[in-house]
Amino acid sequence: MIRARGLTKTFQRGKETVEAVKGIDVDVAEGELVAFLGPNGAGKSTTLRMLTSLLTPTAGTATIAGYDVATHPTQVRARLGFIGQGNGGGFSYQVRDELFNQGRFYGLPAAEYRQRAADLVDALELGGLEKRTVQSLSGGQRRRLDVALGLMNHPPLLFLDEPSTGLDPHARANLWEHISTLRERFGMTIVLTTHYLEEADGMAERVVVIDHGEIIADAAPDVLKREHADDVVTLGTTPGSPDTARRALAAVVGDGTPHTGTVQVDESPDGLTVRIATAQGAERLPEAIDALRGVGLAATSATAKQASLDDVFLNLTGRSLREEAA
Numbered sequence: 014m015i016r017a018r019g020l021t022k023t024f025q026r027g028k029e030t031v032e033a034v035k036g037i038d039v040d041v042a043e044g045e046l047v048a049f050l051g052p053n054g055a056g057k058s059t060t061l062r063m064l065t066s067l068l069t070p071t072a073g074t075a076t077i078a079g080y081d082v083a084t085h086p087t088q089v090r091a092r093l094g095f096i097g098q099g100n101g102g103g104f105s106y107q108v109r110d111e112l113f114n115q116g117r118f119y120g121l122p123a124a125e126y127r128q129r130a131a132d133l134v135d136a137l138e139l140g141g142l143e144k145r146t147v148q149s150l151s152g153g154q155r156r157r158l159d160v161a162l163g164l165m166n167h168p169p170l171l172f173l174d175e176p177s178t179g180l181d182p183h184a185r186a187n188l189w190e191h192i193s194t195l196r197e198r199f200g201m202t203i204v205l206t207t208h209y210l211e212e213a214d215g216m217a218e219r220v221v222v223i224d225h226g227e228i229i230a231d232a233a234p235d236v237l238k239r240e241h242a243d244d245v246v247t248l249g250t251t252p253g254s255p256d257t258a259r260r261a262l263a264a265v266v267g268d269g270t271p272h273t274g275t276v277q278v279d280e281s282p283d284g285l286t287v288r289i290a291t292a293q294g295a296e297r298l299p300e301a302i303d304a305l306r307g308v309g310l311a312a313t314s315a316t317a318k319q320a321s322l323d324d325v326f327l328n329l330t331g332r333s334l335r336e337e338a339a
């Protein structure tokens with residue numbers, strides 16, 4: 014559905030040249046739900062705007078359903094819906110008129126745009142709001158209207174630029190539920206940008222991590238976490254020798270090479286605190302407790318923290334996405 018090679022965009026800001034996107038290669042297959050994740054200014058929006066033909070690439074190529082974005086923008090636009098950051102429609106218009114206007118814009122006959130508007134009002138739970146003005150809607154309702162507007166032409170491909178920014182957690186969860194339903198109902202390919210880690214983790218099948226205009230990782234969230242981050246198991250034990258604990262755990266955790274895990278033991282008068290960074294931490298926890306018991310150390314507390322996409326970003330860049338997004 015999407016194929017980009019060496020996609021590049023530079024902007025001139027006064028005398029300074031900003032390399033917003035530096036030669037991105039990316040493919041998106043039909044039916045995929047892909048999240049572009051990265052901090053502010055990473056180049057996510059610029060990439061999306063090139064893929065939607067809104068911005069001409071400085072170098073490289075991108076095709077949508079086989080049509081080049083630079084040479085065939087009309088064919089490209091006919092196949093996609095684009096929901097930018099904070100569209101909102103005309104504030105003083107009624108919801109229903111906004112939807113109808115969008116249908117007219119795409120040249121649909123009246124019977125058809127009325128039917129589509131009714132379907133989308135139903136799918137996005139905008140029922141009862143049709144006669145309200147856009148400005149009177151809540152943030153979440155307005156975002157759902159944005160999505161409905163983007164879907165009036167029944168695009169096989171939908172781009173959403175930061176769909177949930179500014180929404181409270183409840184409205185975000187609700188919007189996601191609607192996006193999933195729409196995807197099942199209309200079988201769309203969806204590409205979105207976000208800087209919410211949990212959102213990319215929970216909702217996307219594939220995450221493309223972008224930093225400083227480059228793709229630094231591209232895989233399913235679970236694969237990214239397995240390959241680039243460790244779970245952390247923390248155990249408290251009764252007092253004893255840190256060296257004994259370390260030796261006992263080496264058999265469980267491995268030799269400290271990447272992906273086999275590392276063990277750190279701190280001693281205090283109350284006992285030992287053991288920190289094990291390893292893949293599949295929760296599964297290793299019982300083994301670790303058994304190994305310690307075998308050398309006379311009883312566990313007094315135990316937690317297993319799963320690796321997150323923030324750990325992935327931190328390990329790849331040395332920076333926390335959580336702090337940058339805050």
Ligand SMILES: Nc1ncnc2c1ncn2[C@@H]1O[C@H](COP(=O)(O)OP(=O)(O)OP(=O)(O)O)[C@@H](O)[C@H]1O
Pocket residue numbers: 024025026031032033051052053054055056057058059060208
């Ligand atoms: N029209 C423009 N003129 C000059 N610089 C621009 C322009 N548009 C974007 N940039 C710069 O390009 C870089 C990438 O911006 P972009 O908006 O693509 O990032 P982003 O990852 O989408 O960030 P955000 O999450 O804040 O939307 C930034 O340094 C930005 O300041």
